[in-house]
Amino acid sequence: MLLRAATLKLVSPACILAVWFLVNAGTTPGQDTESTRRHLTFEKDIAPLFESHCLRCHGKTKQEAGLDLRRRFTLMTGGDSGPAIVPGMPQKSLLLELLNDRLMPPEDEPQLNDQQIGAVRQWLASGAAIFGKNERPLAAGSEMVDLVSDEARKHWAFQPVRDVSPPAIADKSRARTPIDAFILAELQKRRWQPAPPATRPTLIRRLYFDLTGLPPSPEEVAAFLSDDSADSYEKVVDHLLASRHYGERWAQHWLDVVRFAETEGFEYDRHFPDAWRFRDYVIDSLNNDKPFDRFVTEQIAGDEIQPGDHEYHTAAIFHRLGAVRRNAGNPDIALSRNEVLTERTNIIGEAFLGLTVGCARCHNHKLEPITQKDYYRLQAYLAATSEYDIPLASPKAHEAWEMRTAEIKADIKKLKARILDATEDQKPQLQQELKQLSHELPSRPPTIPSIRNDFENRTAIHVLRRGDWEHKGVAVSARPLSVLVTTSEPELAPDVTSPKMQLADWLTNDQHPLTARVIVNRIWQNHFGIGIVRTANDFGTHGDRPSHPELLDWLAHSLVDNGWRLKPIHRLIVLSNTYRQSGPVPNPSAPEAAAADPHNRFLRHFSRRRLSGEEIRDAMLAVSGRINLKAHGPSVMTPVDPELTGLLYNPSQWRVTPDPREHDRRSIYLIAKRNLRLPFMESFDAPGLQTSCPVRGASTHAPQALELLNGTFANDMARAFAERLTRECHGDVDRMVERAYRLAAGRAPTPPERDLSRQFLHEQPLAEFTLAVLNLNDFIYVP
């Protein structure tokens, strides 16, 4: 071999290179102590290392991250993250950094040893020489190839939604709707029995909480139970879907997903006094059954639909809902901008696409077919998006507010200076004055904290090496994710006039494989407690596989067929026999089924649900008769322990709403403050408000019991409940017990419950009895 190579040596430079490859293929550069002394060249010392360790992903057939390691010139051009090497400067060479940090080759690939990395360092330090004068050009046909494998494209969630028909089932007696056919087919396949229909009292309670988040009143229960018309259930369903409480309940699910909060988080946790407008927008949109494609478009591109339109700009508050880091001192404007764009890009992936695109910010997604370039292309849709506050008050009122604010701020500054120089004795008095003064700061006049395009200050979007804004790679423009378009799909022109509209159009295209599937899955999850895909924000190749893929497609298809309206989907679901099943009942297949399907994904029965924190609070208010059902408007701050506001960096931010009637409003109207969550909500698994919450937990722990036994709110409610019973039942113990159960559990007490309660009331105060009722399992859980 060596001899033959030697004879070829004189033929051509290209052959010479080939020969060097051959000659060196068997040696291990870097281990040779000679090499530490002599002049290293790319061909002799480096290329063989890459050949054996890197070229599978950065060579002829594939150029991951746009990087090709076959030549020195391709190294200098680099990939998406910029040049891979800087000759003479190992410390500035990304390639060496990645090798040193053992980030490349990837974990599961053969690794370079220290000596080999040392050889690369030395080669770079000595100027990154090549052998001979010129490098051989790369053969034609090796330009960027499609990084998305055919296999990835075949992932179920990236396939078009199929127009499937409900399956034929052997025993049709239990199938009321197409949904039942899908569910029963799977059960029959496994020879599992569905549960029998739930009782009517169970059903009405389930339906009320599910659709409105409130308990049915005893009168509503009675009316339903005495209505023996064939469509009595349908009538209640339609009544509830038409009720405005439907929007108040289901808006919470969407607010969880879009990380809704009314403050900026981080140290200042500044309030957006007008973020509640977004909450009202969501409630109203749901109540008006706004088509979901329209709903998506308004949130993503509201500012572009009709600039200046208040409703659309309110929808676009969506982009402003993330936590924002503000700081004093030398701000890094580019860094802050990068953080904001990152947050806004990630939420679009999670909320609408149901994909964890955020993982591709620093490197090609390790698990999903999403490249780093894809990530920044998605971000590029938002490149021109900037904050834009639309004042709703008159210019005069706005001016007056600005002046008054400036005055008080000046006074505060003066007072602070005085405090610094004051004696210890004077300080408490001055601190008190300061507190007073900061409370006098007037609230901002009504404003829509929205966004708009500012093309002049458009952020140039680059692929960022390891997500670091200071390490810019290639510039990119907007384009949908590669896995969802053809390889030849071009990027949008950087100066496209309505970039977000382009994004919204793509997402809401009737053919989009994800948008409809993701939303119908969320709806299903919130009705049954478990999604068809359990990872509601992750439909990628590493997310959960659907338990009923055909059903998911059938629902998605129905949604689009119904003009993207959500209420028909709710109706389809709650009218099904599957939804109207009872809880678990003993039957011959039950033990085996329970073992094989512990999470009840196949819906052998209806799964009991613990109420969410909001529902428990709202139900306590409803049962005690204290609830204030007023809709819309600025968010409410209820009184909280001073120890809690003491945990705020700026305690004066918590300004208790003066009118106490406001404190009894539904939980959706309470402020969502990132740095102060109500302990009641916290203990009942309310979301952390920092990022998207795809599914609520339902934990059971002692602080919940302490909250319901000793908490101020629970005891207030118990007293109000007691007063209500006294009022309504004129002190008649039997009637009070009866009424308490009907209000709180939606049913009459059983004889033993009656006896125990009566006995208790003979010696104990009524408010202790009502407290016990509010602690019943039958109050906290819906069957």
Next chain:
Amino acid sequence: MDAPAGRLSMSTNTSEKTANSSDPEPAHGPATGRRRVLQDISSVLGGLAAASLVSDHRLRADVASPLQPKVIHQPSRARSVIFLFMAGGPSQLETFDPKPLLNELHGQPRPSQFGEAKYQFVQTDAKLLGTKRRFRRHGQSGTEVSDLFPHMSTCIDDFAVIRSCHGDQVVHSAAQYELFSGRTVPGFPSMGSWTLFGLGSESDSLPAYVVLPDPLGALEAGQPMYMNGFLPAAYQPTMFRPGDRPVLNLDLPSGVHLHQRQRTLKLIRELNEITLRPGDDELEARLNSYNLAFRMQNQAPEVFDLAHESKETHELYGVGQAPTDDYARRCLLARRLVEHGVRFVCVVSGGGPGNMQWDAHKDIEENHLRKASETDRPVAGLLKDLKRRGLLDETLVLWGGEFGRSPEAQGGKGRDHHNLGFTMLMAGGGIKGGQIVGATDEIGLRAVESPHHFRDIHATMLHQLGFDPNKLTYPHLGRDERLTFLEGNVIDQIV
């Protein structure tokens, strides 16, 4: 919902029951099966995993409480952590990292060979500021400690002094998030939550992860800094409030007597038992959570009551004396908590406006003399007390802030934030004390010798607790997340 089992299999074995002097009930026998598991399900801070797993009314063989310990990967040294959080960023230059050259260069601009640094406030034309502190060698190790810490210097041989710490952010909130969670944004689990996730709870009458905030006020990163992020609610911290009754809702409402409330609890149980179907483990667990709540209500205050400690112990910490009283009380409480099985206690020094923290923008002398005088004796007292009770071996003590301070002066006498090189201390829990790790350059600007990121501190902590930092994972958004982001290295020199 899926069980958040992480990658580690959850052990169904009962947790090791440690001596718990304040627990008058008989210790639960080993592996008393279901009853024990149920108790754990409703254990102090919850059971998201368990509650959802048993939603099928059937306790499966692999059901375990989220607060049961995971499989330990390696022999553990520590079973608890006390983090003495010096919030605001104590200066490395005034404390544990003497820099004679800095005093020589006082008043001059930073020589260019030291490289660049970004500060929050001070500009590139700022002048270097020498220190007025005097350093002396202490202990057998001869570790240099400044005169700010006359008490801590007497136990310096227990401390590993890591002089080469660094982080990525130079503003409080982001740096505090990184210190606690390894990420510069909120929403990720803190080291306390990870500890609890890994170790589970040892106590069933106390919360297992406790934060003792400074009564002076909140910190910039706020409560989200301590939170459980995407880990289930069972791993939430309990924020203690100032005063004798630090846990929310442990007090009966005013006007309600204990015997009366006991009667109400009895009614709740009896009414709920009427509708309870046999084998309904989730609702049974809920009933048990009331027992547990009642036990907490009655037993926890006992642990919180420092009057059980001797006068000598009070004096050791500096309880009852200005200016140490407050921090001393909280350090002493931290010891009582870990003694009763609490896994992670964060004792915060500093809160409210910057100058009430270690955030000495205006006057480094005034600020650090004051902050050190508040904490020096309590910290030393804690170390000595843990040691004499044999608790130091199994309690990892971490001391430090979210960053250090600039070699340059801010406004003449202050120092700005600085994240490129600063000092943290570790002691106990198997840490080899009496040594110095790494070094900053000659003016204390940058960690130049064995630099250690926060992730290395986290990795070392997890290692001492018995975990391979890369293997303690929890699935989140398609990834197995770790405290250390796969980038933490255990500081071998001290373990």
